[in-house]
Amino acid sequence: MPVSFTLNDRQRSYSGDPRTSLLVALRDEFRLTGAKDVCGEGFCGACIVYVDGAPKVSCLQPVGALEGAEITTIEGIGSVETLNPVQQAFVDFDVVQCGMCFPGMVMTLTHFLRGNPHPSRDQVKSALVGNICRCTGYERIIDAVMSLHNSVEPLE
Ligand code: FES
Ligand code: FES
Numbered sequence: 001m002p003v004s005f006t007l008n009d010r011q012r013s014y015s016g017d018p019r020t021s022l023l024v025a026l027r028d029e030f031r032l033t034g035a036k037d038v039c040g041e042g043f044c045g046a047c048i049v050y051v052d053g054a055p056k057v058s059c060l061q062p063v064g065a066l067e068g069a070e071i072t073t074i075e076g077i078g079s080v081e082t083l084n085p086v087q088q089a090f091v092d093f094d095v096v097q098c099g100m101c102f103p104g105m106v107m108t109l110t111h112f113l114r115g116n117p118h119p120s121r122d123q124v125k126s127a128l129v130g131n132i133c134r135c136t137g138y139e140r141i142i143d144a145v146m147s148l149h150n151s152v153e154p155l156e
Contacts, residue, residue, distance in 0.1 A: 005069045008032075008076035018064020023047045025063045026073060034074035034103045045131035048104040049073045055111050057130075074103040077110055085148055086110050093144035097135035105131050109145055121146060 002013040007030060014025055023040075026032045026049070036046035040059050047058045050072040078084030083091065086106045096102055105128065112127040113119070119127070124145045125138075133141070 003063055003067050005066050005071055007071045008073060014063050016063070018062060020063050021059050022049065022051075022061040022063055022066065022071070023058035026058060032073050032075050036100050036103055038100055039132075043132065044101070045104040045108060046101050048107040048131070050107065050111065055108055074107060077107070084110060086113070086145070089144040089148050090141070093140055093147070095137055095140045095144050097133075097137050101131060101133040101135075105133070105141065113145070113148060118149065119145070 002015040003018060004011065004013040006012070007026075012030065014020075014029060016025065016029065023035055023037055026035055027037065035049055035058050037059065038044045038046040042057045042060045045057065048055045049058045050056070050070075051061065051066065052070050053072075078087050084106065086109045090096055090102065090106070108127060108131050109124075112124075116123065116127075121142055124142050128138070128141070
C-alpha cells in the first residue's frame with residue numbers, strides 16, 4: 001500500500017518497499033539529490049532533512065513510517081536563484097570545499113538559527129555536533145554563521 005506524505009509542499013506517495021530509507025527514496029524515486037549519502041549509518045549528518053519540522057538523518061528513516069509526514073529537503077528551503085541565508089553566507093565566506101557535508105549543515109543551521117538567531121560561537125559549535133565535515137572547514141563555517149544576525153526568520 002502506498003505511503004503518502006507532503007514533500008516540499010507537494011503531496012507525494014511512495015509505492016516501493018516501505019523499508020527503503022527516506023534518503024534512497026528521495027534520491028532515486030523523487031530525484032531530489034541534495035541530501036547526500038555519505039555514511040549511510042546516521043553518523044555524518046549529510047542526509048539531514050526536516051520531518052515534521054525537525055532535522056532528521058534521512059538514511060535512518062524508513063519511508064513506511066512516514067505516512068502523513070511533512071518532509072522538507074534542502075531543495076525546499078533554497079534554490080540556485082534564491083539562496084537561503086545560510087547558503088548565501090557560505091558563499092560569501094567561501095566556505096565550501098568538497099561540498100558533501102553542506103546540505104546537511106545548511107539544514108541543521110537553518111533550523112538552529114530559527115530558534116536561536118543570536119548564538120554564541122560555542123552554541124554554533126554545539127549545534128553542529130551531528131554534522132561531520134571531512135574537509136574540516138569548521139572555523140570558516142562558524143565565521144559564516146556568526147555573520148547572520150537576524151537573517152533567518154525566527155520560529156513562530
Ligand atoms: S548519510 Fe545519513 S547520517 Fe551520514
Ligand atoms: S566540505 Fe568536504 S566534507 Fe565538508
